[in-house]
Amino acid sequence: MRIVALTGAGMSAESGVPTFRDAGTGLWARFDPQALATPEAFAADPARVWGWYRWRAAGVAAAQPHAGHAGLARLARAHALRVVTQNVDDLHERAGSREVVHLHGALFTSRCSRCAQPAAPEPLLRPARAGDDGRVPPPDCARCGAPVRPGVVWFGEALPSAAWDAAVAAVREAELAIVVGTSGLVQPAASLPGLAAAAGAAVLEINPTPTPLTASATASWRCSAAEGVQRLAARLDAGERDPAALIS
Numbered sequence: 001m002r003i004v005a006l007t008g009a010g011m012s013a014e015s016g017v018p019t020f021r022d023a024g025t026g027l028w029a030r031f032d033p034q035a036l037a038t039p040e041a042f043a044a045d046p047a048r049v050w051g052w053y054r055w056r057a058a059g060v061a062a063a064q065p066h067a068g069h070a071g072l073a074r075l076a077r078a079h080a081l082r083v084v085t086q087n088v089d090d091l092h093e094r095a096g097s098r099e100v101v102h103l104h105g106a107l108f109t110s111r112c113s114r115c116a117q118p119a120a121p122e123p124l125l126r127p128a129r130a131g132d133d134g135r136v137p138p139p140d141c142a143r144c145g146a147p148v149r150p151g152v153v154w155f156g157e158a159l160p161s162a163a164w165d166a167a168v169a170a171v172r173e174a175e176l177a178i179v180v181g182t183s184g185l186v187q188p189a190a191s192l193p194g195l196a197a198a199a200g201a202a203v204l205e206i207n208p209t210p211t212p213l214t215a216s217a218t219a220s221w222r223c224s225a226a227e228g229v230q231r232l233a234a235r236l237d238a239g240e241r242d243p244a245a246l247i248s
């Protein structure tokens with residue numbers, strides 16, 4: 001079966017990585033990503049923004065993929081399953097998923113903020129002296145000397161066109177789209193489930209709470225990412241091949 005898995009921060013929540021908008025525990029409860037995840041914030045104070053991403057990177061590095069990540073990686077060995085994620089962490093890859101499409105970039109890639117020269121891997125985890133306020137000056141570009149930035153998409157920036165094109169191709173070819181752990185609030189990623197449905201795919205939402213995507217989904221399972229992916233995998237393993245029956 002041709003499957004596309006569209007994942008958001010809720011996919012990483014069970015690994016202990018904060019979501020963006022979950023009340024009280026989300027990143028936005030403690031920081032204002034709008035004030036940090038922007039080109040303007042980085043230009044104004046590179047050390048503050050770099051220090052915040054180092055904090056996020058340390059949290060991801062300490063986290064482990066869960067059964068939902070492993071389930072998607074296992075399903076991809078028996079089915080044509082593509083992962084398209086809004087997440088910048090590497091938990092899908094560490095669980096064994098290959099060719100993960102990162103719509104919003106990847107935390108463990110970095111590039112020059114001026115000439116876009118790719119920086120050496122892992123600078124976010126390189127030992128550094130953090131100031132008391134968590135500010136850490138980013139490394140300088142080896143080519144032009146400007147500050148290196150995380151390889152993520154900031155508010156107001158365009159998505160990587162290759163990633164977007166790959167995501168659209170994946171949803172247009174899918175027989176089943178599973179939308180896991182996203183609030184469906186951020187465009188253009190939130191338009192992908194509708195593109196899948198328009199191309200004839202059955203759409204399954206896996207999320208403990210309803211979202212703006214719920215109404216248009218073929219089915220919506222009120223459960224966690226790990227529980228939902230394992231339930232789906234068990235039905236596929238049992239031989240169910242009709243997408244709508246599979247998710248009813």
Ligand code: OAD
Binds near residue numbers: 021086181224
């Ligand atoms: P949000 O934080 O907006 O939404 C997280 C979703 O995950 C919510 O709908 C939760 O109900 C759900 N959730 C929480 N725990 C879950 C679990 N264990 N299993 C399944 N679902 C769970 O995160 P996103 O929708 O991914 O963009 O946010 C989209 C984008 O907004 C992010 O990529 C980021 C942010 O601005 C950029 O940084 C450009």
